[in-house]
Amino acid sequence: MTSEQTITDNLIHEFSKTIEMFGLSPADARLFTTLYLNHRPMTLDEMSQTTGKSKTSVNTGIRNLSDLNLVKQVWKKGVRKDLYAAEDDLFHRFMHMYLDKWIGHINLQKRSLDQLKEHVNKRPQGELIEEKLAHMITFHALIETTFHCVKEETNHMLVDQNKL
């Protein structure tokens, strides 16, 4: 019983570190893992008790995870409290969340840099800055094509029939 608990704790601890790699805070990562390892949907109170955090913390954590489409709300007849569950298909969900974050950022930056380029063009002096700016733009372009490639690949990537 006790060592069973320790194994689960270890599992939560380890897996959360991987979730953190996708840009989630330690707390949110831990919350997600808790939800994922639980065999059925959980209420805010249950999560609060399991994670040892306040209900408010859990609430904001769940909102973060929902915004990232990593968690879904679940309805069960006769249950008044909100129920939440981790989404299946971990790999595709996380990858898409991640890649979209990257691609979205790069798109923003492309616009910002182009705009700055306009301003730099109009002044005579800026050869040095201008050169760097060009490098920065190609830098972003390279990142963009890389992540678009990854997105393509992961889209075509087969996952076993259990939906992971």
Added chain:
Amino acid sequence: MTSEQTITDNLIHEFSKTIEMFGLSPADARLFTTLYLNHRPMTLDEMSQTTGKSKTSVNTGIRNLSDLNLVKQVWKKGVRKDLYAAEDDLFHRFMHMYLDKWIGHINLQKRSLDQLKEHVNKRPQGELIEEKLAHMITFHALIETTFHCVKEETNHMLVDQNKL
């Protein structure tokens, strides 16, 4: 003059956000960008003055960036102070730094999860956990192959002759 300064400031601000995407702290990202946009190597004191941070902060920041191989120390005859410069070839450097972080992490986790699997195997009860654990392992495997693919691709990716 003043608007020239604002343009550079904007540039630093924007580009730092991209650097942060690679997992660097805002402060470290800003420091790197400052160094990158400067046309020549800088001393700790110069960076301290330019970023408005204390020398100690700059020092630890530089150490972080050096550990990630994003910054190099430069020697110049007759100059006593340490000089630092941003590495060229931004794209490959950052990508490798990033991919290595991911791949290193996944390798660690593979070992941890395998080890946990051993323990789970030995107890009768754990069908549920066992199933999840299997999913987690394939999850890591998928991530691994993905990032190995990316590494292959970026290795073969050509960058213009200016070395970016």
Added chain:
DNA sequence: TTTTACGTACAGTTTAAACTGTACGAAACA
């Protein structure tokens, strides 16, 4: 309708990270 139970907004608190100033050891200069 009144009562109860839930989710969430908000203000205040705790905790962790970032940062600073002083002080010290080592290397360059005289």
Added chain:
DNA sequence: TGTTTCGTACAGTTTAAACTGTACGTAAAA
């Protein structure tokens, strides 16, 4: 040799993030 100038270790401070408890609005139950 003594003196100066640098980099960095360390303790203390500031700042930002995470977290909590109360209090309120809303919807279900009685």
